[in-house]
Amino acid sequence: MKTSYLFPNRFKKIGWVIFILGALLGILYLIFGVNSDIKMFDANVFAVITDKRWADGITFFKVVDNNILDEIAGVLLIIGAIFIAFSKEKSEDEFISKIRLESLVKATYVNYAILLFAIIFVYDWMFFWVIVFNMFTTLILFVIFFKRALYKSNKQLKNEE
Amino acid sequence: MKNSIKVERAKKNITQAELAKLVNVSRQTINAIELGKYNPSTVLALKMAEVFEQSVDSIFQLEDRDR
Secondary structure (H helix, E strand, C coil), X not given: CCCCCCECCCHHHHHHXXXXXXXXXXXXXXXXXXXXXXXXXXXXXXXXXXXXXXXXXXXXXXXXXXXXXHHHHHHHHHHHXXXXXXXXXXXXXXXXXXXXXXXXXXXXXXXXXHHHHHHHHCCCHHHHHHHHHHHXXXXXXXXXXXXXXXXXXXXXXXXXX | CXXXXXXXXXXXXXXXXXXXHHHCCCHHHHHHHHCCCCCCCHHHHHHHHHHHCCCHHHHEECCHHHC
């Protein structure tokens, strides 16, 4: 039976390149961009919904000015992480699929455990930042758990030799 | 579920890697099955039985805890 919904193996490397680029831009944003200090990323963007000007309330379908460094970083991080997480292994088979599923379940649990903790114990702007990081943590946790499980089963092979 | 793959491999004198190649899975999968850590799909069990020229239920048997 073929494993469906996965990218070809070569997307994994592409994913790492995109993800690392996104991570670098993300760090750049955290250091300089939060206050929109890097002007080269200022752009007019089309907003489906925005409340940029508080006085106007919520407005729909409007062009607004925005520093797009965080948007670029977010898009790259998510696409990169998806490619890394959901590209086939070199020898993707039914056992690897089982490990994949178990890792995904574990990652989802841990991610929401962290979020539950944050909902109860983290407040104000710090909670905003928790949500920002939470956009990526399910995928990142999944990659960590999956790699660890693969490493373990590989190590078991070495013991068998 | 227990299995006699290791024994069958020894009889046929093939390694985990060779069996893996014959049934088109990774070595990890064969190893996990031999260690009882993974129950193969019916398709994979049939393929392995074919390699060993045996019936599936002579290679794979239910244990009490499966019942």
